[in-house]
Amino acid sequence: MILGESIADSIARTGPITVAEFMSLCLHDPAAGYYATRPRLGETGDFITAPHISQMFGELLGLWAVEVWRRLGKPPSRLVELGPGDGALLADALRAARVAPRFLEACEITLVETSGPLRAVQEEWLAGSTTPIRWVDHWSQVPVDKPLIVLANEFLDCLPIHQAIYDDGRWRERCIGADAKGALAFVFRDGRPTNGHDVKEWSPAVEDCGRQIGAAVARAGGAALFIDYGRAEPGFGDTLQAVRRHSRESPLANPGLADLTAHVDFPAFLEAGRQGGAEATSVREQGHFLSALGIEHRATMLKRANPDCSDVVDHQLERLIGPDQMGALFKAACLHSSGLIPPGFESPPWS
Numbered sequence: 445m446i447l448g449e450s451i452a453d454s455i456a457r458t459g460p461i462t463v464a465e466f467m468s469l470c471l472h473d474p475a476a477g478y479y480a481t482r483p484r485l486g487e488t489g490d491f492i493t494a495p496h497i498s499q500m501f502g503e504l505l506g507l508w509a510v511e512v513w514r515r516l517g518k519p520p521s522r523l524v525e526l527g528p529g530d531g532a533l534l535a536d537a538l539r540a541a542r543v544a545p546r547f548l549e550a551c552e553i554t555l556v557e558t559s560g561p562l563r564a565v566q567e568e569w570l571a572g573s574t575t576p577i578r579w580v581d582h583w584s585q586v587p588v589d590k591p592l593i594v595l596a597n598e599f600l601d602c603l604p605i606h607q608a609i610y611d612d613g614r615w616r617e618r619c620i621g622a623d624a625k626g627a628l629a630f631v632f633r634d635g636r637p638t639n640g641h642d643v644k645e646w647s648p649a650v651e652d653c654g655r656q657i658g659a660a661v662a663r664a665g666g667a668a669l670f671i672d673y674g675r676a677e678p679g680f681g682d683t684l685q686a687v688r689r690h691s692r693e694s695p696l697a698n699p700g701l702a703d704l705t706a707h708v709d710f711p712a713f714l715e716a717g718r719q720g721g722a723e724a725t726s727v728r729e730q731g732h733f734l735s736a737l738g739i740e741h742r743a744t745m746l747k748r749a750n751p752d753c754s755d756v757v758d759h760q761l762e763r764l765i766g767p768d769q770m771g772a773l774f775k776a777a778c779l780h781s782s783g784l785i786p787p788g789f790e791s792p793p794w795s
């Protein structure tokens with residue numbers, strides 16, 4: 445049975461489900477969820493992320509990790525990636541980190557990944573790694589035995605969110621139920637169709653991740669870098685979106701066949717991290733963050749080494765940092781232990 449039908453069946457039996465429950469089923473249902481069964485990243489798949497646009501992205505994050513390690517005093521460390529996708533980011537990061545062989549020797553790698561098919565792809569991409577790699581299912585299973593250097597690109601955006609709509613003088617949770625013809629539809633918990641345009645979102649999962657990773661870096665030392673599309677200021681609005689074959693569609697159209705995400709509420713995430721005991725940086729636009737890490741310089745080096753690819757590198761650079769492309773919509777922020785200043789966040793002129 446396709447996932448949409450089994451969700452409609454269960455709604456018919458037990459009533460509407462929350463947006464968070466719907467997201468979890470669409471992404472992780474063991475038999476038909478998107479990530480559990482058919483994740484398709486990259487040009488020929490459903491969606492593209494920064495590491496697929498250019499190797500520069502993962503390389504700079506690798507150098508970021510080396511610099512965090514250096515600022516920590518070069519201790520034995522645990523390099524963690526949350527939601528590594530097809531492993532491209534980490535492969536680029538580890539290649540760039542070869543400039544510091546002692547970093548690679550000092551690290552163990554832990555990957556947090558729920559998706560069986562993606563774990564298999566990651567194993568393939570990372571087969572050549574000399575640094576030992578282990579996989580866990582959830583961020584709470586990351587060992588907190590030594591300083592942590594955490595990378596997470598487009599991870600928080602696929603954690604489940606709840607939504608509420610302002611209706612008749614109060615906020616009511618937006619749920620998924622059925623319309624008169626039995627098709628999936630947005631409804632209130634009592635089954636009434638939702639109307640009202642003011643939407644607010646919150647995510648216990650994003651906050652739990654912030655609290656736990658925050659507590660871990662506070663306790664063991666280290667820094668956790670989160671890059672995602674989202675808001676730098678608290679705000680309202682419906683940001684739930686489904687993407688299939690590079691086009692947006694209704695989140696209810698093809699459950700399990702599309703990637704489902706929402707904008708990350710960075711202020712709420714960082715506040716949860718502070719509650720966990722960590723310090724938090726400001727929220728910086730991806731373009732400014734990558735410039736602070738020297739992406740323009742890296743692009744110049746790549747162009748010098750491959751003059752034929754000059755236009756391609758310029759195009760990639762523009763996509764990653766252009767304010768009308770990923771540069772402003774995507775944000776970067778860190779949770780870190782006290783006394784550490786994460787690279788790329790040193791001085792305020794970009795904030």
Ligand code: SAH
Binds near residue numbers: 496527529559598603
């Ligand atoms: N970071 C990668 C991929 C982003 S796609 C990149 O930049 O290309 C999101 C990734 O997070 C996928 O690997 C997906 O399987 C994983 N993921 C989604 N929800 C998760 C969860 N709750 N726990 C662990 N991994 C999750």
